[in-house]
Amino acid sequence: MSKKKIAVLFADGFEEIEALSVVDFLRRANIEITMVSIKDSVDVVGAHEIELKCNGLLSDLKAEIATDYDGVVLPGGLPGAEYLRDSDAVIELIKRMAETDKIVAAICAAPIVLERAGLTKGNKGTSYPGLDIQLSYSEYKEDIVVQDGKLITARGPATSIYFALKIIEVLCGKDTSDQIAEDLLLPIVESQICS
Secondary structure (H helix, E strand, O other): OOOOEEEEEEOOOOOHHHHHHHHHHHHHOOOEEEEEEOOOOOEEEOOOOOEEEOOEEHHHHHHHHHHHOOEEEEOOOOOHHHHHHOOHHHHHHHHHHHHOOOEEEEEOOOHHHHHHHOOOOOOEEOOOOOHHHHOOOOEEOOOOEEEEOOEEEEOOHHHHHHHHHHHHHHHHOHHHHHHHHHHOOHHHHHHHHHO
């Protein structure tokens, strides 16, 4: 079986926790991650001034991602999510991914990208609190993570690890997702918070 592949799309102003939690967790699950800049440079700067270098440019990789990848992840953060939303190339890509039943995952403010692409209509989902008025989900939920088929959405930075684990579960199964959570001591943290 071929290795699963996910592209994480980066624009200046991305939310670092949301983007890098996904990259880290999915790599732990042996999923191939490509960090893709939507700019004309691989260098991007997060909402909190963290600089990083992506693996490639969307302008070079769009066709490959659409055909060879299992999904795409849209981090939130502002103005990063707005840059993603305003990119015709991003909208075209995520529409194609959705049409071919691949994962489209968006967290925090990034569901505004789904809205522009027409992917909220007829689907359940969530977002950062207060953005619900901009989104036309058939059912807006306040759950930490919402999965509707291959559409996965989450609320914000503190929900990033659960967002990443849900993507792993969809791609690799619940056993793998649970193992990653256990390796990272999430059950211990949850048991102490809940006690």
